[in-house]
Amino acid sequence: MALVKTHIDQGIDELPQLENLETAISYYETQDDSELMAYAIDAIAKFDKGGSYLVKVLIDEKTSKENAARIASILGQMDHEKAPVEDVMELLKLSNAYVRNLGITVLQAYGGAIKYYIVKFLIGDDRDLRIFAINVLGDVNFSESRDMLVELLQKETDINVAMTAVDYMAEIGEMEDIPLLETLKVRFNDDPYVVFGVDNAINGIKG
DSSP: OOEEEOOOTTOOOEEEOOOSHHHHHHHHHTOOSHHHHHHHHHHHTTSTTHHHHHHHHHHOTTSOHHHHHHHHHHHHHSOTTTSOHHHHHHGGGOSOHHHHHHHHHHHHHHGGGGHHHHHHHHTSSOHHHHHHHHHHHHHHOOTTHHHHHHHHHTTOOOHHHHHHHHHHHHHHOOGGGHHHHHHHHHHTTTOHHHHHHHHHHHHHHHO
16 A cells, blocks of 8 residues: 655654545544544545545544534535535434534535525425425525525425425515415415414514
């Protein structure tokens, strides 16, 4: 295995050249020194499918916050066409608030590049995926979030999906969206849950 010159605090000046993803993963998984692990993380990110592996590392409860933050930074800097966007989106489903927030930070770095993935979920038949996509829009809140929620609310017939979107409209909606929100009461036959949620959102918009 080839060696590469490097400089780390412990005085080790030569490290193995990690020439493929499998070798880099194996090296990472056999280290307990933070700097050697960081070296492996940097190498993993350069290989095809390395990003997906790093997302799995983020999910691992044994991963230190130091390594998790490094991974999030690397993922956020990846080319959007090569980044594991859907894998990162899955982080928003976690109960671990620290990792979930790292996921939000990474998605914010991708900006409008995640629109394709969100639209794919929003127009799908799976209600749970539509709700998840709405949560991503609300949490990441990029420039097109409001427009996409408005478009969804214009035709959504599932009460749970619609009201998830309404909750976020309370935060990012504008005065011109109020008439659309009012129509939801009619669409869902003045369901008390809808009436309460819509009125709440309207009050939020009005401030």
